[in-house]
Structures are given as C-alpha cells and as structure tokens.
Amino acid sequence: MTVRKTALCLVALALLGMGTASAAGPAKQPRSELDRVLARGEVKVCSTGDYRPFTYRDPATGQWSGIDIDMAGDLAQRLGVRLKLVPTTWKTLVDDLGRTCDLSMGGISITLDRAKRAFYTEPYVRDGKTPITRCENAERFQTLEQIDQPGVRAIVNPGGTNEQFADANLKQATIVRHPDNNTIFTEIIEGRADLMITDAVETRWQAKEHPELCSVHPDQPFTFAEKAYLLPRGDVVFQEWVDQWLNLARHDGTYDRFAAAWIG
Template identity: 75%
Template sequence: MTTFSRWLPVLVLLLLVGLGTAGAAPDHVAASRLDSVRQRGELTACSTGDYRPFTYLDPATGQWTGIDIDLAADLAKRLGVRLTLVRTTWATLPEDIGRRCDLAVGGVSVTLDRAARAFFSQPYLRDGKTPITRCENVQRFQTLAQVDQPGVRVVVNPGGTNEQFARQNLHRATIVPHADNNTIFEELVAGRADLMITDATETRWQAKQHPQLCAVHPDQPFTFAEKAYLLPRGDVVWQQYVDQWLHLARNDGTYDRIAQPWLG
C-alpha cells in the first residue's frame, strides 16, 4: 500500500468535517450594543439640548424637541424600545459616548478629532460655518478678512466646533465666550456682540426666530461640514445597524417628514 493510500481515509474525513462546518453559524457571536439595547428595552441618546433646530431642552418644561430628537425616537421605535435622552455638553460629548449613552444626536459635526475617539454614522446633512449678524451688518461681514478686524466682537459657545473655528481663524477680532447656547443669539440682538459664526442650518433657523438677524451667505459657507450621529468606538455591528436605519429613513420619506417642519 502506498503512503498516499494509507492517508486517503484521513484526508476524506477531514474534508467532510470541513464541509460540514463551513456553513454553520459560530457558537459565539461577539456582543454588540445592538443586543444590549434590545435586552434592556432602552435606547439612551446623549444630546446637548442647545442647538436648534437639531436639539433643544426647554428648561421650564423639561421637554426635548428638534429634528434629531424626533429621529432618535424613530430609531427607538424601529428597535422596539423606549428612548431616554441624556443631557451632555459639547466639551464632554466624545467621552460620554458608550459611558453614558448608546449614541449622540443633535447636529453633531463630523470632525477628525471626534472620529479618533468614536465612530460616526453615515452623514445625513451637509453644512458649513457662516456668520449670522444684525441685518444692517450683512455686507460688513462677507469674508473672514472683514470679520477678523480689531473691534469686531465674535460671540462663541465654548467647547464645540464654533469655538474651534473662531480660534483657528480669527486673530485680531475679539472672541467673546457665552456659555448658554440657548441665549447666545440674544447677545447679537442686544448689540453685545457683532456676529456669531455657526453652521448655516442654524443661521437660517435663528434668522426666522429673530427678525433683527440675518444669515450671511448660508448657501456658500466658509467651510464644508457634515452632520452625523456619534457612536461608541469599535462596535461595528451597532454602527452598521444605525447606518442602515438612517439609509432607510432618508429614502422612505421618514427624514423628510421629520425635517420639513424645522427646515422648510
């Protein structure tokens, strides 16, 4: 008997075992936040509550409103769980993902700094930084060079991309921090600041709420940016589920139905 003949039964057995297990599901699948959300019956979403029209927490009533609040509620509904909203700040947002909540919503801009510490969903809105000012000053602040002049007061909300943009690009203008993003536009109305540079979507919405204020070229912002949802780093299964939900919502009419009352 040749050497090959002696080993042939063993090779056949190994081949049969391989064929029998190739299509079998693994005994253990790595746990994902998708599983834990369903098991506990709750989706926790962090949000700052201070960035309309995306997110707003009414201090008098405790009621949350906004585009992303409604979208998070739709995600929870499709998961078959309840939605719990958790107040966070722009400065602590990346650290709160995974520690205090399953995702973060509320006009979160995609940045490389955040992407280094957490996952992003696919983007759902294109945006960019542009000024908002009193209407009589629109022509005065058309360019960054016009904004970055001695005596110009630029109000910023600390900890987010608005402050980062201002400090990176403005060196002669005066940057005026204002901690409460819910009242920051009153500083412009009252004349205590000359302008704010924020996302074009917010400038359009705030101009509707304050007739004295006008968005400066919101269709041609200074920068390119996108909005997305922030997710815990490393959980690809959860990221893919949220991406698939967002893809369906943007194409089955859900996103348009929710965004229309806010964005028009």
C-alpha cells in the same frame, strides 16, 4: 531523544491543542451595544439640547424637541424599545458614549478628532460655517477678512467646532465666549456681540425665528462640513444597524418630514 521522536511529540502536542480548541467551540464574539439595547428594552441617546433646529431642551420644563429628537424617537420605534434622552455637553459628548448613553444625536459635525475616539454613521446633512449678524450689519461681515478686525466681537459657544473655527481664524477680532448656546443669539440682537460664525443650517433657523438677524451667504459657507450621529468606537454591528435605519429614514420621507417642520 532523537530528532524523529521530538518531531512526533511536537505533532502530537499540536493535534492535542487543536482538539482541545475544537472541543471548546469557537471563541464567543463580544456583545454589541445593539444586543444590550434590545435586552434592556431601552435606547439611551445623548444630546446637548442647545442646538436648534436639531436639538433643544427647554430649561424650564425639561421638554425635548428638534429634528434629531424626532429622529431619535423614530430610531427607538424601529428598534422596538423605549427612548431615554440623556443631557450631555459639547465637551463631554464623546466621553459619555458607552458610559451614560448608547449613541449621541443632535447636529454633530464630523471631525477627525472625534473620529479618533468614536464611530460616525453615514452623514445626513451637508453644512459649513457662515456668519449670522444683525441685518443692518450683513454687508460688513461678508468675508473673514472683514470679520477679523480690531473692535469686531465674534461670539462663540465653548467646546465645539464653532469655537475651534473662531480660534483658528480670528486673530484680531475679539472672541467672546458665551456658555449658553440657547441665549447666545440674544447677545447679538441686544448689541453685546457683533456676529457669530456657526453652521449654516443654524443661521437659517435663527434668522427665521428672529427677524432682526440675517444669515450671511448660507449657501456659500466658509467651510465644508457634514453632520452624522456618533456611536461607540469599534462597535461595527451597532454602527451597521444605525446606518441602515438612517438610510431608510432619509429615503422614505421620514427625515424630510421632521426637517420640514423646522426649516421648511
């Protein structure tokens, strides 16, 4: 076969391939979680249920409450679907996305580690780590240097950013790991721990609920952090819709109304 004939054959094959592709039509885009939620008529939201004022699940009744529980209800209403709340833990939060739930809500801090495995919405709260302790000890625990001393007992809930912060910054103090975030502040009140370093918004809520406890400089926390909702990695369509909903809720008074009921 001559060079000219070979070239003509190659052109013909290319044209044939183009025609076949055209006849088959454009490749179908994978369905978004948004499409599946709408088809199902139900949105499944994972939450830990142990982080007031954002999320709380009463262990006796199973009843849910909190700012982000109210927000989840608003999200479902604006989607026009039912809301199903699914219990999760801080350790399994990312793994449960797309497996048992469509998104996760409940005071979730933005971290680079989580961002490797999932998408975040735009942030809706700016926060940071600060101490909470019995009020008579508030002056003792103003700085990390004061806290990181032999004999000081800093309590943490395993699996989240509080534990990560304590492990990274406390080398001499004793870190007490308490598995139940719903009862962890009772440990401080009853003297079995000296303090906890957690998100400033949580310290404000707990100090409001327990007059024995004082939030230490919540307006000047040790760290900078933001909170957002967690979505399956790669699903830009679903992320875009949730971002637009959140933007509207933050500017039409919806979020402020829910938050005011908890933190004023």
